[in-house]
Amino acid sequence: MTILLIAAMGIVTFLLRFTPLLLAKKVPIEGKSSGFLDNLPLAVLSSLTIPGIFQVDAETPWVGIAAGLTAVLLVCIRKVPLFLVIVASTLAALLVKVI
Amino acid sequence: MTDYSRRMSLFRRGMLDSVPIVMGYVPACITFGLVGKSLSLGNWEVFLLSALVYAGASQFIGAKLLAAGTLAPIILLLTLIINLRYGFISTSFSQRINRQSGLWSKAMVGFGLTEEVYAISMISRRNGERKEKLSTAYLLGLELPPYAVTLLSTWTGIILAQYIPEHILPALNTSLYALLIALIVPQLRGSKRSIVICISAAASSWLLEPYLGASTVLVSMMIGAWAGGRTSLKKTNGREAA
Structure with missing residues (x-):
């Protein structure tokens, strides 16, 4: 029974992702709405990051902050490869946690 | 090929x-x-x-x-x-x-x-x-x-x-x-619009999260994208991403 419910949850989620692709018009949407959609990626990323990063470790918010600061620094300083940024930030978080 | x-x-x-x-x-x-x-x-x-x-x-x-x-x-x-x-x-x-x-x-x-x-x-x-x-x-x-x-x-x-x-x-x-973060930061360089989008989405997400919980992203991404649309549409060329 629970399995069926999970499958239904999966179908709901899938339809949300699939239907817009299916309905995509041959002619791209231009103008205002397109500007709005262009802004979405950054808006989604930003709202996923904050406040989530402060809550990633409920007991020690510094864990998330350390990872965040490391990531920002590395991205700003140089063209560090993306996976190195992630490894370094995670290590920083682990370090703070252990200390 | x-x-x-x-x-x-x-x-x-x-x-x-x-x-x-x-x-x-x-x-x-x-x-x-x-x-x-x-x-x-x-x-x-x-x-x-x-x-x-x-x-x-x-x-x-x-x-x-x-x-x-x-x-x-x-x-x-x-x-x-x-x-x-x-x-x-x-x-x-x-x-x-x-x-x-x-x-x-x-x-x-x-x-x-x-x-x-x-x-x-x-x-x-x-x-x-x-x-x-x-x-x-x-x-x-x-x-x-x-x-x-x-x-x-x-x-x-x-x-x-x-x-x-x-x-x-x-x-x-x-x-x-x-x-x-690694995806966000490079987009912010030299683009006023990107900064507006980022700050408004992040701030609204922070403020609304206690009330909306898991649905926060839905609302705050709309706010961010909308706020970005309100800023001057003058194209800035600095929107290069890593």
Whole structure:
């Protein structure tokens, strides 16, 4: 029974992702709405990051902050490869946690 | 180059671009396996939430609701509301894919469309191939490894549930946020509009989160995108992304 419910949850989620692709018009949407959609990626990323990063470790918010600061620094300083940024930030978080 | 080898090289490029996503998903999914077990759900229930729903944070909420024995219609309604953001993401995404691609490939691409896949594919598009549509081969290459590791890591988490000290996991989960930050920061350089979008989305998300919980992203992404549209439409050329 629970399995069926999970499958239904999966179908709901899938339809949300699939239907817009299916309905995509041959002619791209231009103008205002397109500007709005262009802004979405950054808006989604930003709202996923904050406040989530402060809550990633409920007991020690510094864990998330350390990872965040490391990531920002590395991205700003140089063209560090993306996976190195992630490894370094995670290590920083682990370090703070252990200390 | 033959059509086949061209598609294979696009597929490989997609897989290469998916490496950062994979690194973010491994600890997140191990955590999900552990959390699911700690809520005393069955192994298969935890695994199928990852395999069939495949929707990050809302899986955790789904697991909690299932464990609490919430009524099915309520769970489905909440799933719809929390995952409504995928409708907008997918609408935005639909303008970048090859519209001629078949039903089956659209279904596969749609199934694997997570926030991180969306962000990476939209940003790789900005690197010099603005006009070009994202090919199905590239997208499948980008989507397959994250999904595969989601299955593997969830199962690993389920098995490790008896051994792993749970307090260390949040620190590992910061990898997903490092990925998000690495995607955001380069876009902010020299673009007033991007800064407005980022700050308004982040601030509204922070303010609304205590009230809206898991639906916050849906509302704050609209606020951010809307605020970005309100700022001067003067094109700035500094919007290059890493």
